[in-house]
Amino acid sequence: MPRGIALLGVRGSDREPRALVRLPDGKVVTVGIGTQIGSQKVMAIDKDRIALSKGGSAEWIALP
Template identity: 80%
Template sequence: MAGNTPPKVAASATTRAPLPSGIALLGVRGSDRDPRALVRLPDGRVVAVGVGSQLGRQKIIAIDQDRIALSKGGSAEWIELP
């Protein structure tokens, strides 16, 4: 029955929302020992990153189930799933 979703059901099950500007967290996967995150960069590229990865001048310092922490200049910023 794949592909036969009634239009009303598809419309009510789909939410359109713009992604935030800047770095956006798209998803998190992996294990507790090796968490990975999928992020969209300000230029639109999508990259997989891990703890220690550099994103411009910022560094990934933590990855949780639904957010990542970026460090820049001694302060940290959490980015959550939209």
């Protein structure tokens, strides 16, 4: 898991999913597919996880 990034929830429709994410500095933001989070990009949002990509590889973050 990317250090300090936590998935808090997922909402929205299948066409426009959104995820609520806590960043390492404690700030909570809503992100969509294509949103940049630091040096990573949100590549996918499922019902209980998101995929972040950096340098061609993806890493999934799931709801706790």
